[in-house]
Amino acid sequence: MxxxxxxxxxxxxxxxxxxxxxxxxxxxxxxxxKNTVLHIKLLQLCQDAVNIDDSLLYEISVVEDHVHPIGLDLDEHCSIDMDIQVEQKQNEILIDNRSEELARANIDYEQNLITREKRRIANLPNEEERVKPRAALDRRTMIHQMKSLRLISSITNIPPLTVGLNPIEHHMSFSIHRTKSGNDGYLVKITTIHEERLTYDKKLHDAQFYILEKLFGGRSCINVLTLSIDSIGILRIPSNLNLKFQGLDCYEYEPDNILKALRPFLTPSVLPLKTLQICSVPEMPHPIVESAEELTLITKDRLITLTNLKVTVLSYDMKSVEEPAELIKKWLRDGKQIGTVFTLSSFKEIKSKILLDDVKRRFKEKIVRVEESNGDLTSVTLSMNDSAELVIQRDLVQNTWKVILKVQSSREEEI
Structure with missing residues (x-):
């Protein structure tokens, strides 16, 4: 050495x-x-995969009778196993996002695949070519029907019909891929570095825990720009990883549960987070959410309570002009730190026009200046106090209309 x-x-x-x-x-x-600091831009952890920098993917899945790989644990009849009881151990972080909605979505997805396969077989040129795929499809349809019955059973608490149903053969697949990010944001597999078939003698969450421990356990420090938690099943993470991250992305799920689970990693050396992406603002004030320098949300609820400098709402559906008007009114009344920027995305053009027209009418005594293009308002600037002003502007960015609320020094326009 x-x-x-x-x-x-x-x-x-x-x-x-x-x-x-x-x-x-x-x-x-x-x-x-192991003793040299490891730098990673993006570390995405799913229940069945580890994505590193959108360039390397470690993937595990359960395969049923050579049909298609599934990134969730199955019971002996190929249904998503909702009955697994996993107790959190001292050396791990446990995240369990299983739900009946997930099981229903999986069944609907399989139904779509079966429908597409029926059409493909029907379009084959002759009957001989249809025999084998049709037999495989009949088998697949039978399994799908069985899964549907078992889901109904779990919802209604009525014992499922299992007469004549034989256990289905499972195996586990493990593979490593070189990947790249596609134009649609999804990963594209370029080459497969390693692939092997394993017996299904341990659950996916056990196998995933082993992979995380093998890749990152015992390292002196792992510096991550963004840690992404994207699990719809069971995810177990070794809690002794020396993981330092600047940003956290878990916007698919309720933030309280994720932030509570990740508490061992949220140390003073990590906080405050530079970026935080979550689904919605928690009902109760949360110091980690409040201290994040840049906060990205899916929904617009409780915007009026936020004190963050930069906030982006990815899906802002304005039901009425009263919602943003209340936010603007509060900022004008109570003041807001210079440099605050709230970006409300996914506006329809007509709604962005209606909002600016309403701001001009509602706060006309506060207007410092307005800007127009082709007869339409593009921005309205309101006076907040002697040193600050609030700019409300609308803009089309990458085919998405945005309304931006920006607090700036009243001297910036003069400069």
Missing amino acids: ENSKWLEPVLRYLRAGTRFQLSERCPSIRPLE
């Missing part, structure tokens, strides 16, 4: 995937590699 210390400055700036490969092929440098 002494002779390989010159590698440390090289390792520090290598991509995670390259470091993992070097460590695997050269056991002599493993201690040094």
Whole structure:
């Protein structure tokens, strides 16, 4: 190891995937590699995958009778196993997002696949070519019907019909892929580095915990720009990982549960977060949410309570002009820190026009200036006090209409 210390400055700036490969092929440098800070831009943790920088994907799945891989644990009859009882251990963080809605969505998805397969088989040129795929589809349809009955059973608490249903063969698939981010934001698999079939003798969450421990356990420090939690099933994370992240993305789920689960990682060295993406503002004030420098939300609820400098709402559906008017009224009355920017995205053009027209009418005594384009208002600037003003402007950015509320120094326009 002494002779390989010159590698440390090289390792520090290598991509995670390259470091993992070097460590695997050269056991002599493993201690040094583990003790060198690992830098990752994006670390996305799902119940069945680990995505590193949108370039390397570790993926596990359950495969039923050679049909299609499923990223959730199944019972012996191929239904999503909602009865698994997982107790949190001392050395782990447990996130369990299973729901009946998830099971229903999976059944609907499978129904769509079956319908598409029926059409494909019907379009085959001759009967001989249809025999084998039709037999496979009949089998797949039978399993789908069984899953549907078992879901109804779990909802109604009526025992399912299992007469004549034989357990289905399962196996587990493990693969490593080189990936890239596609134009639609989804990952595209470029090449498969490793692939193997495993017996289904441990649950997905056990296998995922093992992968996380293997990749990141025992490291001196893992610096992550954004940690993304994207799990619709059971996710177990080793709690002893020396994980430091600047941003957290968990906007698919209720923030309280995720933030509570991740508490071991939310240390003073991590807080305040530079970026936080969550579904909605918690009902009760949350210091981690309130202290985040940039907050991104899916929904617009409780915007009026936020004190963050930068807030973006990804889906702002204005039901009436009263909602944003209350926010503007509060800022004018109570004041707001210079540099505050609230961006309300997904506006329809007509609604953005209605909002600015309403601001001009409602707060006409506060108007400093207005700007127009082709006869339509594009911005209205209101006086807040002697040193600050509030600019409300609308803009089309990447085919999405946005309304931006920005607090700036009243001297900025003069400069």
